[in-house]
Amino acid sequence: MSENKLTSQATDFSAWYIEAIQKADLMDYAPVRGCIIFKPEGYELWERIQAGLDQRFKATGHRNAYFPMLIPESFLQKEKEHVEGFNPEMPWVTEAGGEKLEERLALRPTSETMIGHMYSRWIQSYRDLPVLLNQWANVFRWEKRTLPFLRTSEFLWQEGHTAHADEVEAREETMRMLETYAEFAANEMAIPMWTGQKTPSERFAGAVDTYSIEGMMKDGKALQAGTSHFLGQNFAKAFDIEFLDRDNVRKHVYTTSWGVSTRLIGALVMVHGDDKGIALPPKLAPTQVIMIPIGPPKLRAKVMEKFSLVHQELKAANIRVRTDEREETPGWKFNEWEMRGVPLRLELGPRDVDSNQCVLVRRDTGEKMSVSLQGLSDTVQDLLTAIQASMYERACEFRSLHSHLHIDTLEQLKAHIAEAEASNRLAGWVLGGWCGDDDCEGRVREETKFTSRNIPFAPPLHKEKCLACGENATHSVWMARAY
Amino acid sequence: MSENKLTSQATDFSAWYIEAIQKADLMDYAPVRGCIIFKPEGYELWERIQAGLDQRFKATGHRNAYFPMLIPESFLQKEKEHVEGFNPEMPWVTEAGGEKLEERLALRPTSETMIGHMYSRWIQSYRDLPVLLNQWANVFRWEKRTLPFLRTSEFLWQEGHTAHADEVEAREETMRMLETYAEFAANEMAIPMWTGQKTPSERFAGAVDTYSIEGMMKDGKALQAGTSHFLGQNFAKAFDIEFLDRDNVRKHVYTTSWGVSTRLIGALVMVHGDDKGIALPPKLAPTQVIMIPIGPPKLRAKVMEKFSLVHQELKAANIRVRTDEREETPGWKFNEWEMRGVPLRLELGPRDVDSNQCVLVRRDTGEKMSVSLQGLSDTVQDLLTAIQASMYERACEFRSLHSHLHIDTLEQLKAHIAEAEASNRLAGWVLGGWCGDDDCEGRVREETKFTSRNIPFAPPLHKEKCLACGENATHSVWMARAY
Numbered sequence: 001m002s003e004n005k006l007t008s009q010a011t012d013f014s015a016w017y018i019e020a021i022q023k024a025d026l027m028d029y030a031p032v033r034g035c036i037i038f039k040p041e042g043y044e045l046w047e048r049i050q051a052g053l054d055q056r057f058k059a060t061g062h063r064n065a066y067f068p069m070l071i072p073e074s075f076l077q078k079e080k081e082h083v084e085g086f087n088p089e090m091p092w093v094t095e096a097g098g099e100k101l102e103e104r105l106a107l108r109p110t111s112e113t114m115i116g117h118m119y120s121r122w123i124q125s126y127r128d129l130p131v132l133l134n135q136w137a138n139v140f141r142w143e144k145r146t147l148p149f150l151r152t153s154e155f156l157w158q159e160g161h162t163a164h165a166d167e168v169e170a171r172e173e174t175m176r177m178l179e180t181y182a183e184f185a186a187n188e189m190a191i192p193m194w195t196g197q198k199t200p201s202e203r204f205a206g207a208v209d210t211y212s213i214e215g216m217m218k219d220g221k222a223l224q225a226g227t228s229h230f231l232g233q234n235f236a237k238a239f240d241i242e243f244l245d246r247d248n249v250r251k252h253v254y255t256t257s258w259g260v261s262t263r264l265i266g267a268l269v270m271v272h273g274d275d276k277g278i279a280l281p282p283k284l285a286p287t288q289v290i291m292i293p294i295g296p297p298k299l300r301a302k303v304m305e306k307f308s309l310v311h312q313e314l315k316a317a318n319i320r321v322r323t324d325e326r327e328e329t330p331g332w333k334f335n336e337w338e339m340r341g342v343p344l345r346l347e348l349g350p351r352d353v354d355s356n357q358c359v360l361v362r363r364d365t366g367e368k369m370s371v372s373l374q375g376l377s378d379t380v381q382d383l384l385t386a387i388q389a390s391m392y393e394r395a396c397e398f399r400s401l402h403s404h405l406h407i408d409t410l411e412q413l414k415a416h417i418a419e420a421e422a423s424n425r426l427a428g429w430v431l432g433g434w435c436g437d438d439d440c441e442g443r444v445r446e447e448t449k450f451t452s453r454n455i456p457f458a459p460p461l462h463k464e465k466c467l468a469c470g471e472n473a474t475h476s477v478w479m480a481r482a483y
Numbered sequence: 484m485s486e487n488k489l490t491s492q493a494t495d496f497s498a499w500y501i502e503a504i505q506k507a508d509l510m511d512y513a514p515v516r517g518c519i520i521f522k523p524e525g526y527e528l529w530e531r532i533q534a535g536l537d538q539r540f541k542a543t544g545h546r547n548a549y550f551p552m553l554i555p556e557s558f559l560q561k562e563k564e565h566v567e568g569f570n571p572e573m574p575w576v577t578e579a580g581g582e583k584l585e586e587r588l589a590l591r592p593t594s595e596t597m598i599g600h601m602y603s604r605w606i607q608s609y610r611d612l613p614v615l616l617n618q619w620a621n622v623f624r625w626e627k628r629t630l631p632f633l634r635t636s637e638f639l640w641q642e643g644h645t646a647h648a649d650e651v652e653a654r655e656e657t658m659r660m661l662e663t664y665a666e667f668a669a670n671e672m673a674i675p676m677w678t679g680q681k682t683p684s685e686r687f688a689g690a691v692d693t694y695s696i697e698g699m700m701k702d703g704k705a706l707q708a709g710t711s712h713f714l715g716q717n718f719a720k721a722f723d724i725e726f727l728d729r730d731n732v733r734k735h736v737y738t739t740s741w742g743v744s745t746r747l748i749g750a751l752v753m754v755h756g757d758d759k760g761i762a763l764p765p766k767l768a769p770t771q772v773i774m775i776p777i778g779p780p781k782l783r784a785k786v787m788e789k790f791s792l793v794h795q796e797l798k799a800a801n802i803r804v805r806t807d808e809r810e811e812t813p814g815w816k817f818n819e820w821e822m823r824g825v826p827l828r829l830e831l832g833p834r835d836v837d838s839n840q841c842v843l844v845r846r847d848t849g850e851k852m853s854v855s856l857q858g859l860s861d862t863v864q865d866l867l868t869a870i871q872a873s874m875y876e877r878a879c880e881f882r883s884l885h886s887h888l889h890i891d892t893l894e895q896l897k898a899h900i901a902e903a904e905a906s907n908r909l910a911g912w913v914l915g916g917w918c919g920d921d922d923c924e925g926r927v928r929e930e931t932k933f934t935s936r937n938i939p940f941a942p943p944l945h946k947e948k949c950l951a952c953g954e955n956a957t958h959s960v961w962m963a964r965a966y
Binding site for chain 1: 511513514515518519520521522523526527529530546547548549550551552553554555558570571572573574575576577578579580581587588590597600601604605616620621625626627637639
């Protein structure tokens with residue numbers, strides 16, 4: 001942590017990202033292809049994300065379970081689209097206990113097949129439905145290009161898997177969990193998400209309909225941050241998940257699945273970070289307040305007594321506070337903790353002690369203020385609330401600023417992108433009309449590298465013509481370059 | 484759940500165990516060799532165990548991290564004893580992303596090697612020490628004989644890994660975590676454990692000293708329920724984990740590792756279960772109180788109003804309460820919830836409503852009592868506390884009853900075992916003297932199937948002669964048949 005300067009976001013966003021997550025001590029590269037270590041500062045973000053989501057899953061009637069990580073190859077073969085989608089990405093166990101296995105076992109890329117197999121054993125009657133399970137687990141996708149948190153060979157996630165007696169209920173579940181993700185992202189991560197439906201070409205392998213939450217990163221690119229799938233009866237038919245209904249007829253269930261992953265850590269960094277480093281929303285920050293003593297060593301004793309009292313007071317108020325009493329200059333420490341994204345810095349020097357004050361500095365705005373030590377924990381709590389709200393507002397404003405609603409043709413889109421590149425501005429997102437034809441979507445992708453993100457439920461504007469072919473549009477689609 | 488009778492423990496303890504965990508809906512067998520599904524009732528026990536331990540780990544300065552599951556074969560080769568110990572049990576990934584890998588990757592059986600490699604990069608100076616990390620993860624050991632929760636091909640666990648500047652501190656850490664396990668087992672799981680040192684033949688592969696907590700199951704057998712290892716400088720040397728000390732000399736660190744696993748769920752079942760099914764200590768039970776309405780359907784309306792109020796009151800008092808309003812007989816439900824180990828049953832019928840009372844029945848003792856609905860949540864809370872304490876006391880008494888201190892020779896041990904078998908009593912545990920010779924330990928094992936459990940720090944009696952050879956004893960060792 002000796003070199004306290006980052007590449008600026010404007011110079012090279014990718015370089016900034018890699019430097020920022022390392023200097024914030026969130027991760028390290030692992031000695032296994034495409035894998036990372038989640039270091040304590042990074043893992044604690046995941047623990048807080050887990051806690052917030054787990055509470056929401058349980059409040060909506062779900063329970064956690066754990067299924068085996070190894071999936072027999074024959075299971076994956078049962079749903080044709082599914083295996084085609086995941087096959088190229090899977091690592092295989094072929095030997096165990098000193099012997100060659102008769103059947104290869106895949107390291108799970110997702111668990112629809114394993115869970116589908118078990119549901120076919122557990123579900124017999126309408127009385128057994130709905131089944132509402134979730135699993136927190138590690139998963140594997142051996143992808144060509146990897147990027148810490150966003151795309152790694154092994155990552156951590158949750159996968160919800162539910163089974164229902166009818167389509168309406170399964171579709172409600174699909175939407176409920178999508179909205180749960182969006183609400184969590186807004187209220188805890190301070191990230192506004194567009195909820196909407198993926199186009200057929202971007203659908204989950206084996207799903208009838210896939211829905212996503214999509215967030216805008218600081219480089220204007222999109223990040224698919226979570227998905228919720230209505231699987232219809234595809235997996236029910238592949239795995240014989242049948243039940244005897246009230247009308248005494250055997251039927252296939254309808255299933256859903258939905259997931260978010262450690263990718264969300266990458267979203268936090270790319271949405272809130274700036275040239276000083278990462279910036280964490282108070283609700284998820286492992287450390288909410290960093291306390292730094294100020295002033296010459298000879299006056300330190302006087303400061304430290306008060307310092308320790310203030311520390312105790314904030315701790316007692318359940319504020320996640322940490323002190324930095326190392327032998328480094330205050331300036332060095334300021335940089336360091338800004339780099340690590342701590343929402344609030346508290347400075348206390350000899351003069352502050354005399355006047356019963358301290359200095360607070362906001363990470364998000366840089367605003368510096370002297371406040372009384374009287375009632376300090378309330379002041380700090382209020383400020384943390386204000387920072388959380390303000391980070392969300394800024395992310396919303398940023399998204400608005402870089403969302404383009406009045407680009408109606410592919411030519412206009414190309415011109416927009418060229419202009420952005422020439423003037424070093426962000427191309428951002430474009431809401432385009434779409435006729436529903438895969439070819440039109442493909443043409444946009446090939447000619448601009450803009451991909452369909454999702455078809456928002458509430459687009460800010462309804463488009464009348466397809467951006468690519470000019471025919472009548474059936475949908476308005478967010479298009480952007482994406483991770 | 485139609486057949487509500489279990490094989491009795493006395494008839495066939497193994498059969499009882501398998502039936503009990505299935506009827507309590509804790510698990511199901513998976514379609515992968517030696518793997519199980521942790522169903523919600525079983526997984527929630529693990530979640531509560533995790534929460535209790537995680538809080539204790541954090542209170543003692545540890546933080547969580549996550550390391551890759553795949554370990555390159557060359558890493559495992561670096562510590563000779565370690566690889567010899569684990570090699571026969573490992574599954575290997577040999578193909579990924581459509582290609583054959585140049586080096587095989589093991590599914591982690593434990594992470595000393597991966598973490599050792601990273602520590603060698605992270606630790607440079609005495610200022611970086613101690614490093615106190617823990618990981619919650621899935622691990623793999625492809626063993627020949629498997630038994631749900633106790634020995635499965637994949638299981639869930641935590642593994643603490645710490646690095647220290649000197650031996651004294653590392654040894655203190657080893658003991659601190661062992662004591663943490665024992666305290667948790669006593670206070671939350673209601674299980675008394677003997678803490679002590681493993682004999683060299685039972686040491687963790689690569690450790691200098693291994694310590695364990697050992698619990699006595701209801702069949703008199705021992706279960707090693709957790710281990711804490713002082714690894715000395717073995718892994719530090721194998722992985723070059725060096726630091727520059729205050730005296731400006733480069734030194735190898737001292738490391739420790741310690742773990743408990745989903746095996747603890749098996750311990751809960753085998754320590755507290757009886758012929759009616761499993762029995763859960765209130766602190767860990769997913770459901771603490773099961774409420775069942777009583778009386779004829781025509782009087783149900785009158786009962787249900789009060790029933791619902793009582794449910795709300797208990798819920799508001801943070802008691803984990805659940806109702807069973809299914810159309811089954813009360814008797815059937817009583818069986819069912821006893822089978823699932825719910826600590827307390829609450830019955831409410833029309834006459835109870837009239838007299839403002841309800842009936843409470845303890846799972847542990849079967850005791851039945853009428854209590855006033857006035858102040859019910861306090862009554863219930865007090866009873867749950869009493870049940871927790873009483874389950875621990877009973878487990879302690881059971882252990883005392885089946886611990887044999889006055890068997891001094893191998894001949895006496897054989898006679899004791901023969902007598903126990905003839906009279907259908909449990910052989911239990913024997914505290915034997917031991918001269919420290921592997922051969923003596925081996926002889927006891929071969930001739931009696933009693934293995935060394937551990938050398939307790941505070942044996943209830945110090946033995947003077949080796950049980951096997953009659954020479955002077957250097958240690959008193961718990962010996963028993965074990966899982």
